[in-house]
Amino acid sequence: xxxxxxxxxxxxxxxxxxxxxxxxxxxxxxxxxxxxxxxxxxxxxxxxxxxxxxxxxxxxxxxxxxxxxxxxxxxxxxxxxxxxxxxxxxxxxxxxxxxxxxxxxxxxxxxxxxxxxxxxxxxxxxxxxxxxxxxxxxxxxxx
Amino acid sequence: xxxxxxxxxxxxxxxxxxxxxxxxxxxxxxxxxxxxxxxxxxxxxxxxxxxxxxxxxxxxxxxxxxxxxxxxxxxxxxxxxxxxxxxxxxxxxxxxxxxxxxxxxxxxxxxxxxxxxxxxxxxxxxxxxxxxxxxxxxxxxxxxxxxxx
Numbered sequence: 001x002x003x004x005x006x007x008x009x010x011x012x013x014x015x016x017x018x019x020x021x022x023x024x025x026x027x028x029x030x031x032x033x034x035x036x037x038x039x040x041x042x043x044x045x046x047x048x049x050x051x052x053x054x055x056x057x058x059x060x061x062x063x064x065x066x067x068x069x070x071x072x073x074x075x076x077x078x079x080x081x082x083x084x085x086x087x088x089x090x091x092x093x094x095x096x097x098x099x100x101x102x103x104x105x106x107x108x109x110x111x112x113x114x115x116x117x118x119x120x121x122x123x124x125x126x127x128x129x130x131x132x133x134x135x136x137x138x139x140x141x142x143x
Numbered sequence: 144x145x146x147x148x149x150x151x152x153x154x155x156x157x158x159x160x161x162x163x164x165x166x167x168x169x170x171x172x173x174x175x176x177x178x179x180x181x182x183x184x185x186x187x188x189x190x191x192x193x194x195x196x197x198x199x200x201x202x203x204x205x206x207x208x209x210x211x212x213x214x215x216x217x218x219x220x221x222x223x224x225x226x227x228x229x230x231x232x233x234x235x236x237x238x239x240x241x242x243x244x245x246x247x248x249x250x251x252x253x254x255x256x257x258x259x260x261x262x263x264x265x266x267x268x269x270x271x272x273x274x275x276x277x278x279x280x281x282x283x284x285x286x287x288x289x290x291x292x
Binding site: 001002003004005021023029032033035036037038039053062063064066067068070071073074075078079080082083084085086087088089134138 | 200
């Protein structure tokens with residue numbers, strides 16, 4: 001963590017929205033994440049393959065969605081200040097060959113640990129009105 | 144064939160060291176829409192107190208994944224990768240990962256549970272630096288559907 005950029009604990013209240021972002025996901029984003037992460041599972045770029053394993057078509061990497069959630073938290077928390085981050089992948093985000101999937105990310109203070117001076121940030125990622133991550137929580141050290 | 148619960152507790156590695164580079168951090172940061180200058184510019188990172196550019200919070204997934212590969216391809220574990228869905232992931236950072244770090248990973252099959260034709264396989268990857276000091280712990284659970292005829 002960086003002492004220079006830590007959020008101020010005393011300024012936080014449970015329920016505060018600390019960060020939000022709307023994200024447009026296209027196939028280009030999926031291919032870029034595949035290359036950056038080394039996750040080349042064909043369900044993330046090949047419709048015929050995705051359908052052959054029972055999916056509606058190509059879906060975004062869960063780790064891409066989770067990673068974008070982290071970026072939204074870190075934009076507020078400062079790089080390197082997330083001590084712990086978890087999520088469950090509860091719904092896939094189908095991404096069409098043409099066009100895009102519109103996703104919204106909202107980060108809210110879920111709990112405050114006064115002893116550790118640490119904030120639990122709850123991350124909600126929504127696609128077509130439904131949450132796609134379960135228990136997406138980041139623990140952020142504060143000053 | 145279902146996943147073999149007898150392999151719970153099995154440990155793999157440490158594997159070949161992974162060197163964290165500026166260019167890979169930048170590429171990953173771009174891919175996850177991370178915008179902090181500390182991911183991109185060494186001078187910004189240094190001003191924030193880091194040795195070099197800082198990896199985004201989920202960057203460690205790509206290091207852990209290389210270790211997870213050894214688990215899912217172990218024939219005695221019996222994971223059919225065409226029937227795998229990623230169920231959950233958790234990163235515990237003991238310190239931030241920065242460019243210049245050379246890390247190694249050891250992975251353990253933490254837990255295997257089976258119900259309703261699905262095996263939940265949880266792995267724990269421990270990523271440590273050259274001094275053996277912990278950097279990041281990555282817990283990852285795969286849901287593996289059992290072979291339908």
